[in-house]
Amino acid sequence: MTAELVRGQNHPLSQARLEIRISAGTPIVASASLGDEKGKARGVEWVAHPGAPTLPGLEVSRQAAADHRLAVDLAAMPEAVHRVSVLLALPTAAVGGPPRFGAVAAPFVAVTGLDGSEVASYTITGLDAESAVVALELYRRQGAWKVRAVGQGYSGGLAELFADQGLPEAHHLAGGIHDAVARGLARSVPAPQRTADGDRTRQTAAPAPGPDQAGPAPQGAPGPVPPHSSSPYHPQGAQPGYPTGSADPSAVTQPSAPTAGGPVDYTHPGRQTAAPPPPPPTAPPAPPGQPAQPVAGDATGWSMEERLYNQVWGMFEDLARTTAAYRSAVDFADSRMEKELDQALSDPRNRIGGSGDAAREAARTKHADLVDQARAALDRDLAQLTAEAEVVEPALPPAYARWDNPVWHAYRVPMEIPMAVRLGDLYLPESELLRIPMLVRLPLERGLWIDSGNSGSFDESYADAHALGHLAMTTAVALAARLLAVYPAGEFTVHVVDPAGSGAQALAPLVRSGVLAGPPALGAAGVTDVLTRLTQRVDLVQMALRGGAADSLPPGFDTAQQLLIVNDFPHGFDDRAVNQLRYLADEGPAVGVHLMMVADREEASAYGPLLDPLWRSLLRLTPLPDDHLADPWVGHAWTYEPALVPPGSQVLQQVLTLVAAARTKYT
Secondary structure, rough: OOEEOOOOOOOEEEOOOOEEEEEEEEEEEEEEEEEEOOOOOOOOOHHEOEEEEEOOOOOOOOEEEEEEEEEEEHEEEOOOOOOEEEEEEEOHHHOOOOOOOHHOOEEEEEOOOOOOOOEEEEEOOOOOOOOOOEEEEEEEEEEEEEEHHHHHHHOOHHHHHHHOOOOOOHHHHHHHHHHHHHOOOOHHOOOOEEEEEEOOOOOOOOOOOOOOOOOOOOOOOOOOOOOOOOOOOOEEOOOOOOOOOOOOOOEEEEOOOOOOOOOOOOOOOOOOOOOOOOOOOOOOOOOOOOOOOOOOOOOOOOOOHHHHHHHHHHHHHHHHHHHHHHHHHHHHHHHHHHHHHHHHOOOOHHHHOOHHHHHHHHHHHHHHHHHHHHHHHHHHHHHHHHHHHHHHHHHHHOOOOOOOHHHHHHHHOOOOOEEEEEEEEEOOOOHHOOOOEEEEEEEOOEEEEOOOOOOOOOOOOHHHOOOOOOHHHHHHHHHHHHHHHHHHOEEEEEEEEEEOOHHHHHHHHHHHHHHOOOOEOOHHHHHHHHHHHHHHHHHHHHHHHHHOHHOOOOOOOOHHHHHHHEEEOOOOOOHHHHHHHHHHHHHHHHHOEEEEEOOOOOOOHHHHOOOOOOHHHHHOOOOOEEEEEEEEOOOEEEEEOOOOOOOOOOOOHHHHHHHHHHHHHOO
């Protein structure tokens, strides 16, 4: 399956020998630079470009082209190399090219295997005045290689790009690359011919022929076209080769055509020569008249994780709609019975005697029949959804699974950030036994508020405010532990503010395992220190992003996602701290700073309407089941049930121990 990346997203690489395939609407220059553990190039000898196209483990094309194939052998990279950056640039205006990427089609970059199958792809959108861009990078993390979509553009061209990578000879190197491109202008490959609708699509090329295949391989043979593509095209650009000297990087792959004295290519231009991606699992044939047996992961998606995510929310929507149909049918039955009773009683002769009783009995019988039919339809749908849930729940990955799922017994710290995380379960009154996982996409787009206030729907056993506050903090710890567990080592940091120290007992698993960034902050001074550091972090990242200098943050800057847990608000907060808290809730999520508050809104009412925007910006969760969430389709009031660790289970401590060990190894 191909991972279609967005800016900043990464994906693991399981192969060492790869191709980087680049497609653009105009001839561009493709280069690549090597970086050390800090991402810096140590000299011009660490850059492969048209004037010097070969480095150990790396080879680029010698000319400008609308399509390129760069060869990469990660196993041949020197030990000092930790990053390979793929660089794209427009030729200088002297050769007649466009001056900026905003005037051309968005470049498309794909990482493929030797057989042409795509591993990951990235379409570089959002470029305007930039004339050079770092398209993507291959980087080494804990001995494994990954690819990350970057899309960092530079309006100052290659000179500004190389200067940002720490090369003092940046202007001289950029000038040499453009000179080499100008000298090879006659060999530059134009853009491929567009289709009738003006669109150009990407494709997977056929694998190279083996030694037992006679005759030359058909060049430009089309591969499988993705479902969202409109028509194939013949890729043009440098012939693929690896740093072994066996391939000529200046050779140009042209569309197949008969040449004088050469062999005729009889390959059908529309025949697929690479295997399509594996289809989702399908259910075995069902007996006639019986519904198909549910299968985990039979929804659409590029990976099993995405299929399960889509399947869960499909179940959520199905339950919402079938319940809405049932409630509508019951409402119709009620209104019809009332209408028939009104009609029967409107005649004074039917108000007393046998005829009136018969009319009322007939109306009630019709009502019961309609309700029974609606309930039968609901029960049928619930049985199918329950069977699907029984299949899907055991197949969920840790990020989606309950704490009592056996998948946690085989838990290992992940290498990739999952699509979503489970915050709890949802159910409706008509189907209390059917739980739908509540999945929220990552990274979090809004903060969380664990309501420690006493709601009328809460269990009477938690009428004591202290017991309810402890349960709310326990819920927050379980959610924070889950977030720590589903992020790669070192990519999620948790801070805790506990001014009065009332959450010490609930926080014990986080403190004992050592996964916190520091001990919980106590007192007003601790609150001020943590909030000041996080607000400064938000300001710094915002300035870097707005100035287009996201890669120039201070050395040692923690780029991990940050989570601040605030317990017992508003105790220990003055007016300045409250304003900082609101600032983090509003501006933090966009730059990776998230807020989780454990608070009773009634206790914070002393601040007046000042905090109303804060509460509205947070997703309210409750430590006990409460029906306060609504779906976007029919507006049902869903009961939320928190994802708590089963009593007596040691799974939380075991998972946090593994997370702490991985963080220690990472640092």
